[in-house]
Amino acid sequence: MTIVVTGVGAVTALGGTARTTFERIALGERGLRELSLFDPGEVRSKVVAEVVDLAMPSDPSVSRTSELALLAAREAIADAKLDVRSRRVGLVLGGTTAGMFETESILATLLSTEARRGGPADPRREAALSRMLSHPLSAPTDRLVKELGPFARARSLSSACSSGANALAVAATWLELGVVDAVLCGAADSLCRVIVSGFSALGALDPNGARPFDARRRGLTLGEGAGMLVLERSADAARESVVCTLLGWGARSEAHHITNPEATGAAPLAAMAAALERAGLAPSDIDYVNAHGTGTPLNDPMEARALARLFSDDVGRVPVSSQKGMIGHTLAAAGAIEAVITALAIERGIVPPTAGLEEVDPECAHLRHVTSAESRPIGAAISSSFGFGGMDAALVFGHRERVAPVSRKRRGIVVTGMSVVTPGGIVEGTSVADVPASLAQGAAVVIPDGALDAEKARRLDRTSRIGAIACGRALGPVAPGVGVVLGVAFGAVDATAEFMRRLRDKGPRMVRPAEFPSLVPSSPAGYVSIYLGLDGPALVVADLAVSGECAVLQACELIAAGDVDRMCAGAVEERSAIVEEVLSVVFASGGATSRREGGAVVALAAADAGVPALARLGDIVSFANGSSDGVMAGLPPPPEEGGIVVLGTEHAEELVLASSWSTCPRIVCAGACGEHEAAGSVAIAVAAAKVARGDAKAALFVGSSRGWGYAGTVWPPDPAP
Amino acid sequence: MPSPALTSEIKALLVSELNLSGRDPATIADDAPLFGEGGLGLDSLDALQIAMLVEERFAVRVPEGDEARPIFRSVSTLAEFIERSKSS
Numbered sequence: 150m151t152i153v154v155t156g157v158g159a160v161t162a163l164g165g166t167a168r169t170t171f172e173r174i175a176l177g178e179r180g181l182r183e184l185s186l187f188d189p190g191e192v193r194s195k196v197v198a199e200v201v202d203l204a205m206p207s208d209p210s211v212s213r214t215s216e217l218a219l220l221a222a223r224e225a226i227a228d229a230k231l232d233v234r235s236r237r238v239g240l241v242l243g244g245t246t247a248g249m250f251e252t253e254s255i256l257a258t259l260l261s262t263e264a265r266r267g268g269p270a271d272p273r274r275e276a277a278l279s280r281m282l283s284h285p286l287s288a289p290t291d292r293l294v295k296e297l298g299p300f301a302r303a304r305s306l307s308s309a310c311s312s313g314a315n316a317l318a319v320a321a322t323w324l325e326l327g328v329v330d331a332v333l334c335g336a337a338d339s340l341c342r343v344i345v346s347g348f349s350a351l352g353a354l355d356p357n358g359a360r361p362f363d364a365r366r367r368g369l370t371l372g373e374g375a376g377m378l379v380l381e382r383s384a385d386a387a388r389e390s391v392v393c394t395l396l397g398w399g400a401r402s403e404a405h406h407i408t409n410p411e412a413t414g415a416a417p418l419a420a421m422a423a424a425l426e427r428a429g430l431a432p433s434d435i436d437y438v439n440a441h442g443t444g445t446p447l448n449d450p451m452e453a454r455a456l457a458r459l460f461s462d463d464v465g466r467v468p469v470s471s472q473k474g475m476i477g478h479t480l481a482a483a484g485a486i487e488a489v490i491t492a493l494a495i496e497r498g499i500v501p502p503t504a505g506l507e508e509v510d511p512e513c514a515h516l517r518h519v520t521s522a523e524s525r526p527i528g529a530a531i532s533s534s535f536g537f538g539g540m541d542a543a544l545v546f547g548h549r550e551r552v553a554p555v556s557r558k559r560r561g562i563v564v565t566g567m568s569v570v571t572p573g574g575i576v577e578g579t580s581v582a583d584v585p586a587s588l589a590q591g592a593a594v595v596i597p598d599g600a601l602d603a604e605k606a607r608r609l610d611r612t613s614r615i616g617a618i619a620c621g622r623a624l625g626p627v628a629p630g631v632g633v634v635l636g637v638a639f640g641a642v643d644a645t646a647e648f649m650r651r652l653r654d655k656g657p658r659m660v661r662p663a664e665f666p667s668l669v670p671s672s673p674a675g676y677v678s679i680y681l682g683l684d685g686p687a688l689v690v691a692d693l694a695v696s697g698e699c700a701v702l703q704a705c706e707l708i709a710a711g712d713v714d715r716m717c718a719g720a721v722e723e724r725s726a727i728v729e730e731v732l733s734v735v736f737a738s739g740g741a742t743s744r745r746e747g748g749a750v751v752a753l754a755a756a757d758a759g760v761p762a763l764a765r766l767g768d769i770v771s772f773a774n775g776s777s778d779g780v781m782a783g784l785p786p787p788p789e790e791g792g793i794v795v796l797g798t799e800h801a802e803e804l805v806l807a808s809s810w811s812t813c814p815r816i817v818c819a820g821a822c823g824e825h826e827a828a829g830s831v832a833i834a835v836a837a838a839k840v841a842r843g844d845a846k847a848a849l850f851v852g853s854s855r856g857w858g859y860a861g862t863v864w865p866p867d868p869a870p
Numbered sequence: 871m872p873s874p875a876l877t878s879e880i881k882a883l884l885v886s887e888l889n890l891s892g893r894d895p896a897t898i899a900d901d902a903p904l905f906g907e908g909g910l911g912l913d914s915l916d917a918l919q920i921a922m923l924v925e926e927r928f929a930v931r932v933p934e935g936d937e938a939r940p941i942f943r944s945v946s947t948l949a950e951f952i953e954r955s956k957s958s
Contacts, residue, residue, distance in 0.1 A: 352918055352934065408915055604911075607889040659926055662918040663888070 150556040152321050153549070155390040156229025156379035157489045158221035158335075161476040162198035162372055166224055170476065170486075171493040174501045175522040179475045181358045181370055186250075186340055190657045192349035194356040197340060198372030198477025210280055212248035213373075215289035217482075218337035221375035222293055229379035229390055231331055237301040239329035240773075241320045242290045243312030243336030244305065245481040245669050248283035249645075250341035255280055256649045259727065266730070278734040281727070285639055286670045286691035289337060291855075294774045301329050303773040303857075304703065305691045307671035309536030310441075311400070312336045313376055313484025314544050315688060318398035319703070320380050322710035325556055330385055335485035337375035343648060344480070345371060346657035347665035351408060359444035359478065360505035361471040362453070362513040369443040372477020376485030378492070383552070393495040394547040396430065396529065399423025400686035400712070402632070402678040403539025407608060407666045410447050410535060414455030416684065417441075421459050421531055421543040428545040429554035430529055432460050435467055435545075437500050437530040439491045442471020443478050444505070448535070450512035457515055470519040474505030484534035484542065491532040491546050498526045537666055538675015540687045557711035561756035563866055564764040564841070567834040568622035569749040570594055570615050570721070571822040577622040579763065581749075581838035584831065585795075585816045589823040592745045593724055605680055610641055610667040611723040611746075613676035619750035620677050620717040623834075632685025632713045633674050634704040635750075636696030636720030638826035640670045643725045673721060685713045694854035696720045697749065697797065697830025702769045702859055704753050714758040719834065720827035721748030745823025749834040756867070763841035767862035775856035781808035784849065785862055791846030795836040797828030801851040804858060810849040829859070836863045872900075872949030879927075880945050880952075887923050888916055900946040909944075917942055924948070930955035 159167035162180030173180075184197045205216055226233065258277035265271045282288065290305040302323070308315045313336035320334035338344075348354055348371060355368040380395060401419040405411040425432065440452055457464050472490060479486055494501055500523040509518060529547045536542075547553075568577040573590045575597075576583070600618055601609070609617060616635050624631065645668050651660050666672055674687040686707060692699035697720030704718030724746040732744060754760040770783045786809040794805050794815045805811055816839075822831040829852035836848035840863045851860040881895035890910070903909030905917070912920075920942070921932040930952055932938055941951040 350918065350922065351915075406913070406915075409913070603892045604890075607891065608915075655926070659922060662922060663915050 150325060151383040151553040152324050152380050152395045153383045153386050154378050154392040154395055154492045155381050155386050156225040156231060157392060157492055158224030158228060158377040159375065159486050159489045160200055160217050160220045161374040161486060162200055163476055165220065167489045167493065171490060174472050174475055174490065175499055177502055177504055177521055179504050187342060189342065189345045192345055192657045193352065194354035196356065196358050196370055198370055199340060200373055210283050211292065212283045212289060213250050213339035214244060214247055214337050215292040217339060217373065217375040218242060218289050218293060219296055221335060221337065221377040222297060222333055225333060225377040225379050230387065231379050233297055233300065236330045239320065239323050239332040240290065240293055240300040240303040241316045241332060241334040242293060242305055243307060243316035243481045243485065244286055244289055244338055245307055245309055245312060245671065246338045246341055246344060247286045248288050249343055250339050252281065252284040253342050253649060256646050257653065260650055260653065275734050278731045281731040282735060285693065287693055299774040299776050302771050307481065307689045308540035308542065308687060309538055309669050309671045310480050311484050311534035311536040311540050311542040312481035313486065313488065314532065314534040314542035315400055316485060317378065317395065317488055317544055318400060318542060321395055321398055322706050322712065324380060324382050325710050326559060326706060331379060331381045333377060333379055335375065335377035336481040338373055338480040338482045340371060340373040342652060343645065343668055346652050346660050347668065349657055350660050350662035350665055353445055355444055358505060359474045361442035361444045361473055361503050362449050362510055362518060363506045364508045364510040366444045366446065366449065368445050369473060369478040372479040374476065374479045374482050374486055376482055376489045378488060391549045393492045393549055394551055394553065395544065396547045396551065396553045397424040397428030397545035399427065400542040402684050402687045403541065404678050404682045404684050405539050407538055407675060407679065410451045411539065412451055414451045416539060416541045417452060417455040417533060417535055418458050420541045421533060424531065424543040424545045430545060433463060434529050435531055436527045437494060438467055438469045439487050439530060439532040440469050440471045441533045441535045442503065443473055449510065453513040453516055464515055465517050467517060468500045468519045468523065469516045470501055470503040472501060474503065487532045488544055491530050495527045495530055495546055495548055499524055536671065537669055538672060538679065540671060540675055560709050560711060562705050562708055562766040563754055563756050563762035564751050564766060564837040565754050565760045565762060566623040566625055566752035567837050568619045569822060569831050569834050570619050571747045572745055573821065575618060579838045579842040581834050582842045582844050584835055585818055585821045587821050589745060589821055592823065594747050608663060609676045609680060610644060612637060612641065612721050613673045615723065615748050616673045616677045616721040617680045619719060619721065619748055621681055623750040623752040624717050627682055628715065630685045630713065631683045631715045632687060632707065633677050633683050634688045634690060634700045634716060634718040635674045635677065636691065636700035636827065636830065637670060637673055637689050638691055638693050638696045638722060639725060639728050641667050642727045644668060646727055692857060694826050695829050695852040695857055695859055697827050697833065698852040698859035700830065701751060701833050702771060705766060705769060708753060708755050715754045715760060717750050717752045719748055719750030719830035722746055722825040722827040743824050745825055747822050747825065748827040749830040751834050751837055762866035764837045765864045765866050767864060769859055769861035771859045773857050777804060777858055781860060784808060784860055787813050788846045793839060793845040794849045795832045797832040797852055798824060801853045801858065804851050804853055804860065840865055872946055872953055876949045876952065877945050880949055883923055883927065888919060898945060901944045903944060904942055924952065928952050
């Protein structure tokens with residue numbers, strides 16, 4: 150099966166559409182200017198690639214990021230002539246900042262009214278709190294669903310600066326697995342104070358503007374924007390809308406350091422090799438590389454080394470360029486915008502140039518740099534993206550005539566381990582089945598001495614610590630190639646508030662550089678991969694109260710599509726005074742909510758990977774935007790006896806009643822694990838443990854929130870052949 | 871020789887701010903290398919964090935790049951830099 154790109158959209162500092170952006174890039178224009186969106190204070194560079202003429206709607210709950218995403222999405226949909234309502238269309242949106250720009254002013258209000266916390270209701274404070282729901286990673290996706298949907302399924306993900314590339318990879322697996330007929334996919338990020346001061350504190354900004362591969366380069370230039378694409382199976386696509394083909398994709402983790410790339414470029418090389426293998430191509434088939442090329446001192450030589458190893462003697466033939474000196478580093482959006490640029494380069498037979506490159510760094514001199522656009526046919530091209538935490542991804546695009554090799558067979562999924570972290574204790578293996586019988590003690594998880602290696606874990610924030618414990622215990626000994634997907638609904642809200650407090654009180658020179666990476670939503674997956682040495686794909690997904698179910702489904706998709714053999718997947722949530730206050734205002738629950746913290750992880754493997762199985766997972770069904778009609782009918786019925794239903798919270802009861810499992814005994818986990826957004830992952834771990842231990846013959850897990858939901862079944866493992 | 875009070879303060883700062891939990895500040899030798907093997911094993915992200923802390927606590931700006939290298943060699947060199955900058 151061949152996947153084709155049938156529509157593109159982009160908003161960048163160089164233009165409001167994909168094709169304007171491409172044409173100005175081809176002319177070598179640079180969209181860099183002094184930051185005007187806000188006053189960043191004393192930072193290393195005020196030069197940014199800002200979208201200056203963005204008209205924001207008057208609705209204060211709308212984020213800048215979501216507006217950028219929406220504009221690019223509308224363009225891509227129109228370009229593809231896609232009717233979202235008449236077909237099964239999916240949405241995958243990557244991000245890092247989401248509503249951060251708006252959150253900054255909300256947090257400023259919260260900090261200035263802090264004295265009144267817990268006192269009589271303060272209208273200013275309550276108004277600010279109620280707008281906090283524009284903050285989570287899932288909020289821009291929610292807006293696109295509302296404005297453009299309904300979609301058959303929707304996903305919010307982050308792998309830092311490779312989010313855009315991973316959004317396309319996830320979209321491609323959906324088409325391969327046949328769960329949708331078309332996907333709108335991409336990523337968006339807007340500039341904000343946290344990002345500008347954070348990158349400044351890391352010493353990563355070049356005051357002269359980014360100069361990728363140049364000997365004098367001193368760092369990157371931050372940008373903002375969005376890139377969106379429509380992908381379809383070639384058999385379903387109108388021939389005249391095909392821009393190019395998406396032939397391969399690959400993701401790997403460096404498991405090395407939260408901010409510094411591993412110098413040999415082994416993981417980027419592995420990601421590119423995996424993408425080529427999937428595409429059925431050899432390096433000699435590649436006619437262009439759209440590099441990550443940030444312009445930081447460490448990235449560019451690392452990338453040049455990875456390309457030298459990939460192409461070996463042929464490296465001098467392949468044109469390489471990066472547009473980050475023109476449209477800036479748009480973080481999550483970069484991988485998606487660069488996918489758009491690569492697609493248009495192939496369609497038009499134009500190799501886009503690198504801007505800002507005058508004196509080539511000797512360490513990058515073996516690459517064939519392109520400093521002004523070249524007309525030449527491109528049969529196939531690679532676009533690479535590398536993210537904080539060492540989350541690396543590569544995409545291979547081909548000319549519209551180039552088809553992909555035969556599709557991989559869809560693989561079954563087994564559970565090989567599980568672990569639950571609750572305020573009552575940390576439980577692993579089939580003993581997880583006993584968790585619902587206990588009662589949560591206190592609100593906070595107690596991490597016992599020795600549960601983590603103190604030196605290795607010193608940079609991990611609380612969410613990452615809980616995640617590292619849960620993943621480590623669910624997995625057992627780590628094998629090569631294992632990946633991780635963590636569901637994180639809110640992320641590090643309190644740490645962001647603390648960072649903002651220092652920024653406000655002491656200025657951008659005094660923010661803590663080592664704490665900045667934790668504010669990026671993908672960090673828990675990055676830190677877990679570094680701590681445990683997991684070198685497979687690493688992602689964070691977010692879906693508010695069903696983030697755990699979302700993470701397990703995401704991991705299953707990657708395994709089923711053949712991208713990875715083993716994953717650990719689940720959700721983690723830390724206590725947050727701000728989130729608890731937000732929830733009490735939004736749900737008018739008054740006073741402190743009963744929200745606690747914790748999480749759970751299941752270790753998953755392909756049924757044919759030869760890992761001893763504790764249980765087998767049936768297909769997980771899902772819905773977005775309220776359209777749950779008929780979804781539960783897609784589940785297999787329970788066995789005649791011995792079937793149970795396991796829920797994180799009681800919210801999903803209605804869906805259970807609509808299923809053939811309605812008369813099975815029900816277990817609710819929230820009382821034992823605490824009420825929080827990761828409770829659904831506890832339910833999945835408990836369901837698997839109950840079946841694995843023989844307490845039940847099969848189990849159904851269901852989670853739902855705000856019209857989104859997931860349901861799946863667990864069965865005893867197939868007898869060994 | 872930098873003042874023992876200053877070196878002690880720096881050691882305590884490193885342990886608390888870089889989250890070197892379990893490490894007793896008194897066991898850090900004045901001339902032990904901060905970076906790489908055989909010392910505290912810190913990295914470039916820690917260097918940025920230390921530079922920020924020194925500026926916040928002692929109101930002196932640590933230079934960047936090659937100039938910073940000799941300053942960041944050990945607790946002693948860092949203390950000497952702070953004393954030198956304070957008195958100038």
